[in-house]
Amino acid sequence: MSVQLRGTDAGISIRWIPKYTTLERVLHWVHTAAFIPLSVTGFIIYASWLMPLAQGSAGESLRLIHRISAVFFGGVPIVYALLAPRRMVMNMKEFLTFSRYDTLWLKGAFPYYVLGKHEDMPPQPRFNTGERLTAVVMVVGTIVFGITGLSMWFLRGMMPDWLYQAMVIVHDLMFIVTFAMFIVHFYLAVVHPMMWQSLVSMRYGVVSESYAREHHTMWYYGEQRATELWEAHQKQANKKAGAS
């Protein structure tokens, strides 16, 4: 895509690389639209100052919203599996592929995301370490929420008390993990100044060539070339450190 800058002869050209399919983007937003009301209605029992919202008919309505949202939340992976099973398997494999670069990424994440230092970020595939961890937690969360939520919903009368209490605790622990993770995910995807293309990619399905090269080197160049570049970068950095 090229854009003519108004009033000048100059233009910029951006090459866009597809990252998400239309189905993935639609399902991502349905998932988001389900997760937010689920979290908010669940969060209320964690904040005593919000207790009036849990009481009486307001509370009944919120419990109903929680259940309706849960149906959509659980429906997303089912629809994805039915409509794009190969793509789902491909993504799952990518989510579960970790390498030596992931420990380096975790080391470099704080200086990178908080201090803006990107020199030490190792090459990453289509999903970086953080994205893959988020995805794995969300997949595990969906399974755990599904089992515990449906049990509490439909099997309450049949379950022994200890099992029901265990379900509540596991459901809540999963909520703590996923909701805290969601806050970070929202920040990085929507608010963080360096990640402005995440939102673009989840809206239009594409990222710019320069963004892919910077943030997902292994995806852009392939594993071999990315490794070569990383090793060359490391050598140079070591030289500099030696010289100083």
Added chain:
Amino acid sequence: MMDRRKFLKMSAAGLGALTLDGAAVLPAFAQESRLAMFYDNAKCIGCKACQMACKQWNKLGPVSTDPQGVYESPEGLAPDAWTLIKLANYPLNDNRDYLFIKVGCMHCGDPACAAVCPTDALLKLPNGVVRVDQNLCNGCGYCSKVCPFHIPQMRVASELSGEAKTSKCTFCQDRVVQGLRPYCVQSCPADALDWGDREAMLTKAKGRLEALKPDYPQANLYGENVLGGLGRLYLLLAPPEAYGLPQDPAFPFGATLWQKVVKPVGQVAFGATALGILAAFFIVRGKVHMEEVE
């Protein structure tokens, strides 16, 4: 200067004294000492007057039962059956081989139901009553799954939508607040039930225990100390298990873990994450030059 609360209390007391039998009005209502019900197993004749009185005062509907040829009806507590006379087969040394017991909410000193209630619909009042406010209940049903005695009963309107209300004995909270005795106590023709200051009830129970011990060596007092001390004190002629009561009821571990560990951990985690993110945003905003961002 009289505050509003005191004024309301006095008004309620005055109204009660004017409109009701004076002997039924207890002095204990004026103070906020803990009240309790005393059930004397040796005196209970199993007439079920208490059951009927409960239904009458609390306007509870009928409960359909499947007659099984047993004395109990209905078979267990229900949203419309807050108290029940149960029959237990047990050989006693007085030619009886059965026991009666009146079951219902124990109004624990440390009630698990109120601890997990997210709406304060179930709340322990200073007078010891674990009250139920139907208007506050949202039907979550946590109370019914943590009670060591399986007391709260859910009146479920729809399993699918989750519309429900909890129900249990309230010690006739609307009567007690006016200084009256619970209606079951008032209705008992055998003097098996009594109501009043918990200390006084304990003294009475211990006195009765002393008197009964020679003839009933297994007699025991149930509820003095367990779960913060029960609001329903039982003088039993046989061991608690004979009546289906847990020997050593405990606050459920799951409820403790949920309320004392998981919830605080969640609150800290959410707060720390939000604050951390906010701080990170302000730091990175000053460090990043947008013209260099790819």
